[in-house]
Amino acid sequence: MRRLLGAVAISGLIAMGGTVALAAMSPEEAVKARQDLMDTLRDASRTLRPMMNGEAPYDADAVRREAAVIRDHAGSAITDLFPEGSLVGDSEALPAIWENFAAFTKAAEDLKAAAGALVEAADNTGDTASAAPSMGSLMGGAPEAPAGDVALADQPATEVYKAVGGACRACHTDFRQD
Numbered sequence: 460m461r462r463l464l465g466a467v468a469i470s471g472l473i474a475m476g477g478t479v480a481l482a483a484m485s486p487e488e489a490v491k492a493r494q495d496l497m498d499t500l501r502d503a504s505r506t507l508r509p510m511m512n513g514e515a516p517y518d519a520d521a522v523r524r525e526a527a528v529i530r531d532h533a534g535s536a537i538t539d540l541f542p543e544g545s546l547v548g549d550s551e552a553l554p555a556i557w558e559n560f561a562a563f564t565k566a567a568e569d570l571k572a573a574a575g576a577l578v579e580a581a582d583n584t585g586d587t588a589s590a591a592p593s594m595g596s597l598m599g600g601a602p603e604a605p606a607g608d609v610a611l612a613d614q615p616a617t618e619v620y621k622a623v624g625g626a627c628r629a630c631h632t633d634f635r636q637d
C-alpha cells in the first residue's frame with residue numbers, strides 16, 4: 460500500500476474516461492510482473508517440495524531461505540501487481556479479484572503468514588510430539604492437543620509447508636482460471 464501511495468504521489472492520478480488509473484505501470488506490465496512473481500513462487504516451491512516429501516535431504520537453511528523468498532513475494536507484493544483494469548493479454552486472473560479485493564488481499568496475506576511461519580519452523584524436524592510443545596499438558600488438558608491448538612510456527616516444518624501449499628491453491632481456486 461505504501462508503494463501504491465508513493466506511485467500516486469509521484470505520477471498523480473490520470474482521469475481516463477471517468478475512471479481513474481495509476482500511470483506507474485501499464486496493465487500489460489502488471490500482468491508480466493505478476494506472472495514473473497508467480498514463477499518465483501513456483502521455483503521456491505519446487506525447491507521445498509522434495510525436501511518435505513523426503514525425496515531430497517532436508518536442509519533447514521535452504522528451507523528458511525526459500526520460505527523467506529515466498530514470504531517476501533506474498534501479501535502486498537502480490538496485490539500491488541493487480542491494479543484495477545489489468546485483466547488484459549494472456550492474464551489468467553479472474554474478474555473475481557476486483558469484485559472482492561478484500562478476499563483476494565486476505566488470500567495474499569494468508570500466504571505471507573504461512574511462509575513466515577515456515578521460516579520460523581525450519582528447524583522443527585522432529586516428530587509432531589517433540590516439535591510441538593505440549594501445551595495441552597501444561598494447561599492441564601489432553602496431552603495430545605490437536606494441531607489446530609498449536610501455533611503454526613511451532614508445528615513440524617512439513618505441516619507448515621502444507622499450509623503454504625494450501626494458501627497457493629486456495630487463491631488459485633478462487634481467483635485464477637483453471
Ligand code: HEC
Binds near residue numbers: 550566624
Ligand atoms: C493471492 C492469490 C494468489 C496466491 C496466494 C498465489 N497465487 Fe499464483 N497466481 C494467482 C493469479 C491470480 C495468477 C494468474 C496471474 C495472471 O496470469 O495474471 C497466478 C498464476 C500463477 C502461476 C502462473 C504464472 C505464469 O507464468 O503465468 C504460477 C506458476 C503460480 N501462480 C504459482 C503460485 C505458487 C507456487 C503460489 C504459492 C507459493 C502461488 N502461486 C500463490 C494468484 C495467487
